[in-house]
Amino acid sequence: MPLVKIDMIKGVRTPDEIKHLADVIQEIMLAKFAAPPRDRYQVITQHEPYELIFEDxxxxxxxxxxxxxxxxxxxxxxxxxxxxVYAAIAERLEKECGVPKTDLVISVARNEKEDWSFGMGRAQFLTGEL
Structure with a gap:
C-alpha cells in the first residue's frame, strides 16, 4: 500500500484540478504498483512559492x-x-493536468510491514488483520 505525498505551490490549481491530479496518480498506483482497490492514502500539501525550492x-x-x-x-x-511509475506519472500529468515534465520530481522510499499502523494502536500487517 503506497502512501503518496503530493506537494505543490498554493493557488496555481483549482480544487478540481488538484482532485484530478490525485486521481491520476492513484490510477497509476493501482496499475503499476498493483496496489489493492480502496488502498488510497494521499496527502496533498500546498505551499507558498518561497517554500518549495527545487533547483535543476x-x-x-x-x-x-x-x-x-x-x-x-x-x-x-x-x-x-x-x-x-516515473514514466507513467510524467506522461499522464503532462497530458491530462498540464504539468510540464521538467516540473515533476518523484521520490520513492521503501518501508516495511512493521512501519504501519492503520489505527487502534496496532500494526495490522503484523497482527494478520491485513
Missing part, C-alpha cells in the same frame, strides 16, 4: 510555478516498477 541538479531544467513533488512510501516494488 545540473540537468538544465527550467522550473515553473506548476512544480509538483511526489513522494511515494511503499513496500517491495522492483526497480522496473519504479521506472514505469
Amino acid at each position: 541538479t545540473g540537468l538544465g531544467l527550467q522550473r515553473t510555478d506548476k512544480l509538483i513533488l511526489i513522494q511515494i512510501f511503499q513496500q517491495g516494488r522492483s526497480t522496473q516498477q519504479k521506472q514505469d
Whole structure:
C-alpha cells in the first residue's frame, strides 16, 4: 500500500484540478504498483512559492510555478516498477493536468510491514488483520 505525498505551490490549481491530479496518480498506483482497490492514502500539501525550492541538479531544467513533488512510501516494488511509475506519472500529468515534465520530481522510499499502523494502536500487517 503506497502512501503518496503530493506537494505543490498554493493557488496555481483549482480544487478540481488538484482532485484530478490525485486521481491520476492513484490510477497509476493501482496499475503499476498493483496496489489493492480502496488502498488510497494521499496527502496533498500546498505551499507558498518561497517554500518549495527545487533547483535543476545540473540537468538544465527550467522550473515553473506548476512544480509538483511526489513522494511515494511503499513496500517491495522492483526497480522496473519504479521506472514505469516515473514514466507513467510524467506522461499522464503532462497530458491530462498540464504539468510540464521538467516540473515533476518523484521520490520513492521503501518501508516495511512493521512501519504501519492503520489505527487502534496496532500494526495490522503484523497482527494478520491485513
